[in-house]
Each structure stands twice: as structure tokens, then as C-alpha cells.
């Protein structure tokens with residue numbers, strides 16, 4: 001499995017999510033509030049797909065005592081994360097790799113924001129189990145990414161809506177068609193019910209949908 005995030009993508013990264021993800025700043029705010037409900041001031045937080053650094057920066061700005069272990073397969077995205085979280089460097093450890101490169105913990109919480117649609121279906125459950133295994137009992141896990149119905153015609157409709165949201169209003173029709181094809185073939189998108197079933201199967205409980213905006217969903221779940 002290779003990351004889609006090379007040097008060019010990393011350079012342009014920080015502009016992308018605020019434009020492509022409805023309510024992007026709100027995801028960070030809700031994530032911080034949900035974590036703060038139960039976390040101690042010196043919490044250790046595991047971040048899967050930490051490259052880019054936006055989510056670590058949001059949490060680090062919010063609580064000066066939280067510490068972060070992030071993993072990501074893209075060296076370029078990790079470099080960007082180092083730049084973006086530079087003010088918090090003593091509290092941020094970053095490692096190159098997939099979930100099996102993460103420290104064993106146990107962690108007080110985990111987050112994975114805008115990452116799971118890059119993980120192939122056959123690795124989703126095992127990735128969730130590996131996150132669960134690294135958490136203390138009852139620890140919260142914040143998960144947010146693209147998720148919409150996978151039966152036709154809903155699937156094609158939602159792919160078109162997803163692409164339209166992120167593009168300029170006067171985008172060329174051929175460009176839009178190519179983007180729809182890329183979304184349909186290069187990402188792994190599951191229906192919300194399947195996401196929740198996998199979270200349960202991986203050992204998470206008390207699963208709540210806290211964010212639902214157009215083609216994106218976000219859940220908080222607790223290590224069972």
C-alpha cells in the first residue's frame with residue numbers, strides 16, 4: 001500500500017481540507033471537546049495518519065499538556081506536520097509507517113481524521129483492532145472521513161456531490177468526470193452502517209455519530 005501524498009501533494013495540503021471538507025474547523029473543535037470530556041491534562045494521544053499535522057496542531061493548541069504520537073506512511077506529509085506543529089515540538093513524536101509502526105501505548109485516546117478512506121477495505125478491520133489494542137479501557141477514539149451509501153443510485157449521486165463540493169463552480173465537465181472516477185476507484189468508501197459495524201467488531205462501544213456533513217461522517221467510540 002502506498003500513500004497518495006507525495007512532495008507536491010504535501011506542499012499544497014494545508015489549503016485542501018478547509019475547502020473540500022464542510023465544517024472542517026468544526027471537526028477539530030468537536031474532537032477537542034469530546035476528548036476533553038474524559039482526558040487528563042497530561043493525556044497521551046495516538047494519531048493515525050498524522051501527516052499534514054492539522055489535527056495535532058488543533059489538539060495541541062487546545063490543551064498545553066496533551067502529548068502526541070503520530071504515524072503516517074508519507075515522509076513528505078510528516079515533514080509538513082513537523083513544520084505545522086513546530087511550536088509544540090517537545091510534545092509531538094512522529095514515526096513513518098502504518099499502524100504497526102505506532103508505539104504500543106496504552107494511550108488515553110486516539111484520533112484518525114480524513115485518513116480511513118485511504119485504507120483499503122481488507123485492512124480496515126485490522127487497523128481498527130490495532131488502534132483498539134493500543135488504548136486504555138474506556139479511552140475515546142475520534143474517527144472522521146468520507147462515508148456515504150454504497151448502493152446505487154445513491155453511491156454515484158454522492159460521489160458527484162462530493163466532487164462538486166471541492167471544485168470551483170465553473171469547473172470543466174471533463175475535469176469533474178475524471179475526479180468522480182478517481183474518487184470511485186482510488187478511495188475506499190464504506191456506508192456509515194458498515195463503518196459502525198466494523199468499529200463494534202474491532203472492540204469499540206458507545207459509538208456515536210457526532211458529525212455528518214454532505215459526504216463526510218465522524219464518530220466518537222470508546223475502547224470496550
Ligand SMILES: C[S@@+](CC[C@H](N)C(=O)[O-])C[C@H]1O[C@@H](n2cnc3c(N)ncnc32)[C@H](O)[C@@H]1O
Nearest residue numbers: 003005049051052053054055074077113114118
Ligand atoms: C488528508 S491527510 C490527513 C492528515 C491529518 N490527519 C491532518 O489532519 O492533517 C491523510 C493522511 O493519511 C495518510 N495515510 C494514507 N494511508 C494511510 C494508512 N494506511 N495509515 C495511516 N495513514 C495513512 C496520508 O499519508 C496522509 O498524510
